[in-house]
Amino acid sequence: MxxxxxxxxxxxxxxxxxxxxxxxxxxxxxxxxxxxxxxxxxxxxxxxxxxxxxxxxxxxxxxxxxxxxxxxxxxxxxxxxxxxxxxxxxxxxxxxxxxxxxxxxxxxxxxxxxxxxxxxxxxxxxxxxxxxxxxxxRPRFPWRGGHLDVSRHFFPAHYIKRYIDLLALHKFNRFHWHLTD
Structure with a gap:
């Protein structure tokens, strides 16, 4: 059922x-x-x-x-x-x-x-x-990712860690971290 x-x-x-x-x-x-x-x-x-x-x-x-x-x-x-x-x-x-x-x-x-x-x-x-x-x-897509741009707007470390934890919880397998321009 x-x-x-x-x-x-x-x-x-x-x-x-x-x-x-x-x-x-x-x-x-x-x-x-x-x-x-x-x-x-x-x-x-x-x-x-x-x-x-x-x-x-x-x-x-x-x-x-x-x-x-x-x-x-x-x-x-x-x-x-x-x-x-x-x-x-x-x-x-x-x-x-x-x-x-x-x-x-x-x-x-x-x-x-x-x-x-x-x-x-x-x-x-x-x-x-x-x-x-x-x-x-099983994944339906090989690339499931999230993006975070910290080059122009800074985030505290605890925010970034929480963001990564949430990506993992939802089975994202890529983290694109934009550090500089």
Missing amino acids: ENQTIHLLPKPVTVVEVGPPFVLTSAAHIVAIEDALAAGNLLADYLRPATGFALPVVAVSDAEHPAIRLLIDPEVGDDDEAYRLDVNAETVILRAPALAGLFHALQTLRQLLPPEIYGASLVTDMRWTIPGVTIED
Whole structure:
């Protein structure tokens, strides 16, 4: 069944509702090995401030701990930026043929959480749910970029960092920074 209530930017190739949501709790682990380890650590860094959860990044998790699993999987496709995201009540699995695809999957996962996840401080009394979905996506255009011209108008460093973070959240893959005329 196609889901009409999940709003993601950019719109993925497919979004299919599959059942009950995954509830992120303090018991959750992020499971990542080898090439996916950097993405696992980044995901933990994204989620810790607002949730306050430890979210350890481990190589193996047992059934007692709900898990978010990150896998480098060449079967997902031949585009390094492609990914597949499977969410059910027990686990979240992010698969991609390369680290670039896992990074895009992380951004989609963040968009599936309540918007409070973007906060820099702890949010209490929040149920961190991720809808039960299967998402498959790949870029429709090889060049998706943003431009910032600082040659005539200066921006503070925190603004530029925030701009780059927003480009990444929306899966832009190029940043054109005009420094001088």
